[in-house]
Amino acid sequence: MNAISQPPANIIPAEHNSGAVTVQGLTRRFSNGPPVLDRLDLTIAPGEFVALLGRSGSGKSTLLRTLSGLDPVTEGHVSRPRDVAVVFQESRLLPWKRVWQNIILGQTGGKAGRERAGEVLEEVGLGHRGDAWPLTLSGGESQRAALARALVREPAFLMLDEPFAALDALTRLRMQQLVAGLWTRHRCAVLLVTHDVDEALLLADRAVVLESGRIRTDLPIPLDRPRRHDDPRFGHLRSILLDALGVHDDD
Amino acid sequence: MSETTLRHTVHTARPVLTMKPHAKFQLRGWHTLRRYLSPVVLLLIWQIACSTGLLSTRLVASPTQIISTGWSLIHDGTLPVNLGVSLLRAVSGLSIALVAGIGLALIAGLSRTGEDIVDAPLQIMRTLPVLALVPLFILWFGIGETPKILLVALGSTFPVYLNLHKGIRSIDPKLLEMARTLGLSRGQTIRDVILPGALPDLLIGVRFAVGISWLMLVVAEQVNADSGIGHMMMDAEDFLRTDIILVGLFIYGLLGLVSDQIVRMLENRLLAWRPAQHRKGQPV
Ligand SMILES: Nc1ncnc2c1ncn2[C@@H]1O[C@H](COP(=O)(O)OP(=O)(O)OP(=O)(O)O)[C@@H](O)[C@H]1O
Ligand SMILES: [Mg+2]
Numbered sequence: 001m002n003a004i005s006q007p008p009a010n011i012i013p014a015e016h017n018s019g020a021v022t023v024q025g026l027t028r029r030f031s032n033g034p035p036v037l038d039r040l041d042l043t044i045a046p047g048e049f050v051a052l053l054g055r056s057g058s059g060k061s062t063l064l065r066t067l068s069g070l071d072p073v074t075e076g077h078v079s080r081p082r083d084v085a086v087v088f089q090e091s092r093l094l095p096w097k098r099v100w101q102n103i104i105l106g107q108t109g110g111k112a113g114r115e116r117a118g119e120v121l122e123e124v125g126l127g128h129r130g131d132a133w134p135l136t137l138s139g140g141e142s143q144r145a146a147l148a149r150a151l152v153r154e155p156a157f158l159m160l161d162e163p164f165a166a167l168d169a170l171t172r173l174r175m176q177q178l179v180a181g182l183w184t185r186h187r188c189a190v191l192l193v194t195h196d197v198d199e200a201l202l203l204a205d206r207a208v209v210l211e212s213g214r215i216r217t218d219l220p221i222p223l224d225r226p227r228r229h230d231d232p233r234f235g236h237l238r239s240i241l242l243d244a245l246g247v248h249d250d251d
Numbered sequence: 252m253s254e255t256t257l258r259h260t261v262h263t264a265r266p267v268l269t270m271k272p273h274a275k276f277q278l279r280g281w282h283t284l285r286r287y288l289s290p291v292v293l294l295l296i297w298q299i300a301c302s303t304g305l306l307s308t309r310l311v312a313s314p315t316q317i318i319s320t321g322w323s324l325i326h327d328g329t330l331p332v333n334l335g336v337s338l339l340r341a342v343s344g345l346s347i348a349l350v351a352g353i354g355l356a357l358i359a360g361l362s363r364t365g366e367d368i369v370d371a372p373l374q375i376m377r378t379l380p381v382l383a384l385v386p387l388f389i390l391w392f393g394i395g396e397t398p399k400i401l402l403v404a405l406g407s408t409f410p411v412y413l414n415l416h417k418g419i420r421s422i423d424p425k426l427l428e429m430a431r432t433l434g435l436s437r438g439q440t441i442r443d444v445i446l447p448g449a450l451p452d453l454l455i456g457v458r459f460a461v462g463i464s465w466l467m468l469v470v471a472e473q474v475n476a477d478s479g480i481g482h483m484m485m486d487a488e489d490f491l492r493t494d495i496i497l498v499g500l501f502i503y504g505l506l507g508l509v510s511d512q513i514v515r516m517l518e519n520r521l522l523a524w525r526p527a528q529h530r531k532g533q534p535v
Contacts, residue, residue, distance in 0.1 A: 068432050085432070092429040096447040096524045105443065106433045133524045149433075 011069060011078045019046040019081045019156050021067065021189055026076035027213075028062055036062050038213025039076070046081075046156065047187045051200035053245060054210035060193045063210070064161050067191070081156035081189070085149075089162045091142035093134035093149075100130040103149045120148040124178060140171040144178070151182065160192045164199070173229070176202055180226065197241045201234050202227050209244040217244040312494035317501070320494040329483065334502065337468060337479040340396065341506075344403025345464045351404065352411025352456065359412075360419030360449070361441065373412060381406040382470055389475060399471040399479075406467040407460035411453070418452025419445055451525075454518050461510045465503060 021044040028037040036059040044050050054060050065071040066078065068086045093102045100117040107113060121127050124144040129137065137145060143163055150158055160179075164172040180203055183190060194200055200207040201221060209217035219240055223233055242248065294314050300306040301313030308316065324330040355373065358365035381402065392398040422445055430440045472481020480499050487495035 070428055070431060088425070088429075090425065092425050094426060094444060094447070096450075097443070106430075106435045106439060133526070135524065135526050153433075 011073060011080060019189070020044060021080045021157055022078070024077040026066065026073065026078060028066060028071070028074065035213050040214050042208065042215055044189050044191060046189055048206065049183055049190045049192070049204045051204035051207045052191055052193045052210060053195070053197065053200060053207060053241065055245060058210045059213060060210055061161055064159050064191065064193055068159055083153060083155045084157045084159065085153050085155035086159045086161070087146045087150050087163045089165050091134070091146040093142060093145055095133065095135050098130070099126070099132050099134060099137070099145050102134060102145065103152050105149070107152065116152060120152045121145070123151065123182070124148045139167055140175065143167065143175060147178070147182070151186065155188050157189045160190065162193050162195065165195065179203060184225070197238055198229060198234070200241065201237055202229060207241055209241065211244070217241070308493065309491055310493065312497055316494045317497050321498045321501070324495070324498060330498070333478055333480050333483045337472065337481070340399050340479065341403060341464050341468050344400045344467070345407055345460060347400070347404035348407035348411055348460055348464070349457070352408045352460070353415060353453070356412045356415035356419065360416050361445070370416070373409070377409045377413065381467065385470065385474055394475045399468070399476065402471045403464045403467045407464045410459035410463060411456040414456030414459070415449055415453045418449030422448040451522055454514065454521065458511065458514045461514055462507065465507050469503065
């Protein structure tokens with residue numbers, strides 16, 4: 001397994017602390033404006049599934065981009081596992097490479113690459129579309145392919161930035177089931193950015209809410225799996241999260 | 252960019268075939284018939300006008316005259332020889348243009364320093380009408396092959412450069428970001444993301460370049476040359492041979508059509524990843 005991305009110099013590889021993700025005092029501002037992230041602290045244990053919520057513009061994507069190494073760390077410390085993978089809202093597949101070639105892009109696979117791509121595509125239920133051109137995939141299929149491309153790298157830390165936001169409600173439910181299943185099998189640490197409180201409750205061990213540049217709410221979700229959307233125990237947790245997001249559903 | 256492109260669209264535009272491969276045969280037959288009916292009628296009228304003396308052959312030769320002249324030009328070797336010379340000039344000039352245009356666009360597109368050095372002079376030069384350089388080229392290079400090939404090369408370098416440069420610069424930044432998170436090296440990113448992403452624009456540039464290369468050739472061969480289709484036509488002018496001039500015109504038209512078709516075929520081949528509705532012409 002080769003490295004996904006060499007962490008930038010200012011991100012410390014987390015071999016010494018057993019693959020956890022640690023963010024300490026991370027501050028990020030754009031061109032002297034108010035800080036988007038303001039001395040933010042966050043820890044994600046190996047294999048832990050954390051959902052990140054927050055209002056639009058609260059800095060969720062900014063945090064994710066910093067963790068993935070796309071944005072620099074200027075103030076504060078970030079350490080994370082070496083092998084990470086990101087899935088964005090758009091699948092970002094290369095239209096000129098077939099689906100299976102997209103999956104193993106940048107992998108030094110050789111002849112086994114094709115086979116490996118086939119296995120992962122099978123896992124996300126896309127085994128029959130390996131030879132297709134990405135522009136012929138539906139929205140849901142594209143996101144499955146993007147998931148497969150992330151999984152093939154066997155990341156220790158998987159970041160998902162509203163991966164299902166552009167999908168219809170039914171497809172989104174399917175994708176949530178898929179992610180739940182994949183996570184049970186692969187057990188990598190996951191940071192899922194979402195606007196959907198129910199999605200967080202369905203999937204995560206912990207839901208954190210980002211507000212004014214910091215984690216203001218850190219809510220454990222101690223429910224056993226598999227979880228169901230209509231679980232009555234969701235009610236209480238849901239109202240806490242909605243409260244933290246500034247939405248009050250009981251008045 | 253847009254200026255050049257617009258100006259040159261004229262030379263490459265041609266009626267697009269709208270036939271669908273799966274259309275019913277009868278329908279297709281009717282369409283084909285309708286498409287060719289009016290040209291045939293026009294030809295007939297032209298022929299009749301010439302035969303009855305309505306049109307003087309000093310102005311325009313009749314279609315049958317053109318055909319028989321064309322035939323004899325082929326037989327006595329005049330046409331094949333001149334066509335060969337013209338083709339060689341076009342192909343050489345176009346090859347130089349491709350190498351130069353692609354090279355310069357890569358330099359300007361892939362590095363900021365390269366852009367600063369290359370782009371400004373090219374943007375200034377492209378506003379010059381290349382044909383105005385003909386006198387200067389004759390002074391510099393005489394009347395051999397060099398000025399003709401260089402004129403073709405110069406004219407068709409710009410569309411190749413401009414379109415490829417634009418293509419490289421307008422690669423979706425999200426894909427570049429993805430390449431970074433996937434850990435692709437700079438070389439891999441250029442090979443797998445930037446170049447294939449810019450290919451559609453390059454092919455558009457090549458199509459314009461092909462059109463322009465014929466235009467340049469016509470001028471270069473008519474101003475001073477002792478061979479080539481253009482020379483054959485100019486020669487005919489001295490003897491009032493409108494039939495030969497029209498044969499030359501027909502050959503130019505044919506060359507334009509065939510070369511455009513070749514580029515289209517190339518597009519369909521290389522851009523097979525685009526869904527059918529994005530592509531023009533017929534599916535592969
Ligand atoms: N490159 C940038 N330059 C300037 N400002 C930026 C840049 N990127 C993000 N911002 C600002 O930082 C803030 C946080 O943006 P971010 O994209 O992280 O929000 P988000 O929580 O992901 O929002 P959403 O839920 O809508 O995706 C916003 O106010 C945004 O305008
Ligand atoms: Mg966002």
